[in-house]
Amino acid sequence: MRTGLQGKTALVTGASRGIGKAIARALAAESANVVLSSRRQEALDEAAEEIRAEHPGAGVLAKAAHVGDRDQAAACVDAAVAEFGSLDVLVNNAGTSPHFGPMTDIEPGAAAKTVEVNQFAVVQWTQLAWRASMRERGGAIVNIASVGGLVTEHGIGYYNATKAAVVHLSRQFAMELAPRVRVNCIAPGLVKTALARALWEENEERIAGYMPLGRIGVPEDIASAAVFLAGDTASWMTGQTMIVDGGATIRPAIA
DSSP: OOOOOTTOEEEEESTTSHHHHHHHHHHHHTTOEEEEEOSOHHHHHHHHHHHHHHOTTSOEEEOOOOTTOHHHHHHHHHHHHHHHSOOOEEEEOOOOOOOOSOGGGOOHHHHHHHIIIIIIHHHHHHHHHIIIIIHHHOEEEEEEOOGGGGSOOSSOHHHHHHHHHHHHHHHHHHHHHTTTEEEEEEEEOSBOOSTTHHHHTTTHHHHHHHSTTSSOBOHHHHHHHHHHHHSGGGTTOOSOEEEESTTGGGSOSOO
């Protein structure tokens, strides 16, 4: 199946490592131009060099921006359009989880940071992409939520609440931006990333045994889904949430 992403320009937030980096690599493999964004320019430059080495024909731009800073976000979007002439795909991937524990204990600062990065950044970057390019040219937006946004869970309840908001924001934007822009969402299960390290590192074998498909996810599992949703292969999909979790959410509660 052809994705139609060749020559398109895709911007990925949180792209210096983990899921974001894997998505950028997968988009470059489809001959898309990729714009990598995260907080640290040095880490972005390293990721960009890896992608250039793997896919010499791909256009790659690394532009640091704090996902919650509107001026920096606008500068990143503007740089993408200036470099490649358009912004056709936006992947809102950046996330944070500064609090672990019950929601009764979360401090206001940690709550505000979680909302800023996980939730309002989706609104902010979507606004900027729409105004800079997508309103005129159309496009596709892929938001990275979490299966945690669909269930209750110990320890990361407030993080999950912001991811539940991402699911709804995806549906709302899909309605508002149709038919010019498709907006879909991915809800990953537990994936082996640095952000989720505390959840899997010491219990990987036990958790893998719990999964119907027998393993924890890797960033490339989510990247494949993102390429599908970004491309022409999903041209009649919008407002949907794709669960990619190794089957964890279908496992019976009692064996």
